[in-house]
Amino acid sequence: MATQSPSSSTSEDTKKRKRDNSSCSEEDEKIITSFPTTSSTPRWKYEVFLCFYGEDTRKNFTDHLYVDLKRKGILVFRDDEALKQGEYISQALLKAIQESQYAIVIFSAKYAFSKWCLMELAEIVEWEEKKKLTILPIFYHVDPSDVRNQSGSFAEAFTAHEKDPKIDKKDTDMWKNALRKAGSIAGWNILHRYESIIIQEIGRRLSHELNSRFSRHDYDKLVAIDSHVDKMMELLDMESNDVRFIGIHGMGGVGNWIMKRLQNKRVFIVLDNVDSDEQMTTLAGDWKWFGPGSRVIITCRDSHLLIRNKVNDIYKVEQLETTKALQLFSLSAFDKTHPPKNYMDLSMDFVRYAQGLPLALKVLGRHVLFGRTNIDTWKSVRNQLEAIPNKKIMDVLQISLDGLQEMQKELFLDMACFFRGQHWVHYNFFEVLESFGHYHIDIDVLVENSLISKSKYGLLSMHDLLKELGREIVRRKCPDESGKCSRLFCWEDLCHVLKNDTGTNATKGIVVNFCPETKERLNAKAFSKMTKLRYVKFHHSQTLKWRGNPLKYMPTNELRYLEWSGYPLKSWPSSFQPKNLTVLRMSGSRIKQLWKGSIVLDNLKEFDVSFSKNLIETPDLTKAPNLEKINLKGCKSLCEVHPSIGSRKRLKNLQLHKCSSLEKLPELSKLEWPIYFEAGETAITQIPSFNLLPKGF
CATH class of the missing domain: 3.40.50 (Rossmann fold)
Incomplete structure (x- = not known):
């Protein structure tokens, strides 16, 4: 804002020419008070024009407001930074008014003493009356009534103006009218409030309202x-x-x-x-x-x-938390920020399905459910999503996969189909994947492409919709015959293959997290055709009935990971020698005795037969030199631990808790401590020699 007066008076002839949009002399151009307006809407160059009296506020309130608005990305005109050299100051300022969406007028004690301030205000009010601009007044330690009625310091200013022979009465009348109108607009009164709070309020309002691309509704x-x-x-x-x-x-x-x-x-x-x-x-x-x-x-x-x-x-960019996700879904489905009460539970089902992904929330709300008022229809859509993913959502997610190398795509499919949990720890995760032929760098690539997430603690997770994408890709390749799928992760598909003996060498992995009770016995021999099987995971499988021992027919050349909780049979077939196995987990099994003698298990890192209540003794682990974790917790019938455990130099975790029948341990002094050792609630009467005190005693 300029604070000095113009070099010559504003003549009636000049103002008449301004209103008539006619040309004017060079001398008149220097003091012209406005640019001619047009009937068309101006193209905004600025979002905010700051009108203020420099001596009062330039270095304090106005400067703080200007910095805050700029920090929020709002385009602000302030004369000391935006004026171009060589332009007449009145022309540049008044042109900036016409190219602004908002005018923030800061009324201060000496504001009305400045003819430039009053001329700008008159132009701002004229532009506001044409609906081209919005005025936001700030009353900086002045009473709004003094502005409206020209009392107090504003009265003193006009007394001085009226004594000035260079100023026409029509000018002062125009300025008073502008003050009256602007002073009547609701704004911010800075008298007994903190300036910082006022500035934050102004910034928040403008941030919400200034949007040249969207309507308020959008x-x-x-x-x-x-x-x-x-x-x-x-x-x-x-x-x-x-x-x-x-x-x-x-x-x-x-x-x-x-x-x-x-x-x-x-x-x-x-x-x-x-x-x-x-x-x-x-x-x-x-x-x-x-x-x-x-x-x-x-x-x-x-x-x-x-x-x-x-x-x-x-x-x-992270996914939305639940409250915001529900709000977005409701806006998409109902055009309201909250769903109707009778739709709340169903809405939450869809919010949980989308897991904070805005794309999924909008597609489901707007394109699938909007306008559908039948509760049963909503339930049908929810149930359908569990079996058939929404194509529009899957197509967008697919883009992230398209640029990956084939091995990276295979890694994504392995993780989507095999690792069903929300988080996986680094401990043996990478080793399992590496045993499949994957490399650590491929994990990094998936993280970098937002296909998996990595926490600061080293945990990896995959969004459920991305898991669903991976499974859908696998299904798509073999729509007619489950036995030809590279990965079997649905109980119905696996059951079909096992009952009908339709296994093939296409199958690389099997993951079933819940196995319902079956009346018909499953054909264990069907495994024999899955010669490339490398990953097997059964959970809650105690109720399964088999024709034959499944381990007897399971190919071992490619098998890297075997997790079979609740394994229903009591024997370990001598022919089953998975020499490339990395992880063996058979928690809660019915096995009485594992292999006899020793078998080559050079790659085995984890051995877990916890809560196998029938197990009497552990097997010979002499040929498993790389074992890092042994879990025998809860094996109540365990009487003997094979001496080979005591010579596993890489062992870091040994759990014997609640092995209530176990009375003694082999020599463990050769173990390289420290390790995690737990042996509480056992019948052990003598602690073997240790380099460090074991945990649990």
Whole structure:
């Protein structure tokens, strides 16, 4: 804001020419008070025009407000930064008014003493009356009634103006009218309140209302957008004059709304299409391409692409928490922020299914359920999703897979089909995957592409919809015959294969988390055709009935992982010698005795037969040199532990808790301590020699 008066008076002829949109002399141009308006809506260059008296507020309140608005990405006109050299000050300021969406007018004690302030205010009010601009008044230690009625310091100012022979009475009347109208608008009164709170309120209001791309109705549906935008604006650091590249990544469907919210903020935006270094080079290959203060936002699904292209910061877009997810789903399905009471439970079912993924919430709410008022229809859709995934959601998620190498795709399918739990610990997870022929780097690639998540504690997890995508890909390749599927993870499919003896060498893995009781016996011989079987996991299988011993027919050449909790048979066939096995878990089995003698198990890392109540003795583990974990917890009939356990130099975990029949242990002094050792609630009377005190005694 300029604080000095113009060099000559405003003549009636000049104002008449202004209203008539006619030309004027060079001298008149220097003091012209407005640009001619047109009937068309102006193209906004600024979002906020700051009108203030410099001596009162430039270095305090106005400066703090300006910085806060800029930090939020709002385009603000303030004369000391936006005026171009060589332009007449009145022309530049008044043009900026016409190119602004909002005018923040800061009324202070000496405001009315400035003719420039009053001329600007008159133009602002005229523009507001034409519905081209919104006025936000701030009463900075002045009473709004003094502004409306020109009393107090405002009366003193007009007394001075009326004595000035250079100022027409029509000018003062116009200024008084502008003060009357602007002073009647509800605004912020800074008298007994903290300035910082007022500034925050103004910033929040403008952040919500300023959106050139969305209607208010659409903006209300951008659930949790403010938190994303606030974080992005922090990373963009709009006050800095450098060029910054900011990356955004996440699993498909979590955030492109953010990009649209940031359009027209002096930011170069690339949406979704960056998936290669070639694209990065073409679109934003060099910081020097962009002028000072530029911001480049790149969205992609591969965080490593952002890292190797040296972006300044990366923002990981997370899924919505439950409350926000329910709000978005409800807006999509009902056009309300909360679902009707009789739909609440069903709505929560869909929210749990989507697990915070905005894409899934919107597709299900708007494209599948909107307008459907029958509760039974909603239940049908919910039940259908368990069997048949929504194609639109799957198609978007599929994009993240398309750029992967074949082995990386295979790794994704293994994890989606075999590892059904929410989290998996590093301990033996990588070793199992490596035994399948995968490499650690492939895990990193899946993390970088948001196909799996990695916590700071080293836990890995996969979104349920991504798991469903992996299983759907497997199903798609063999729609007619389950025996030809590479991975069997559905009980009905496995049961069909075992009953009808339709197993093939296509099957690499079997995972069944629940096995219902069957009247008909399953054909164990069907396993013999699965020559490439490498991963087997049965849970809760005690009720299964077999024709033959399944371990007798199970191929062992490729088998790396065997987990069969509740194994129903009592014997371990001598022919079953899985020499490449990495993990053996048979918790809760009915086995009395495992293998006789010793078998080669060079790769075995974990041996778990916990809670096998019939087990009498442990087998010879002499040829399992790499064992790290032995779990015999809860084996109540266990009387003897084979001496080979005491020479396992890599052993880190030995659990014997609740082996109530166990009276003695073999020599354990050769073990390399410290290890986790638990032997409480046993019948052991003498502690063997240890380098460190074992836990549980």
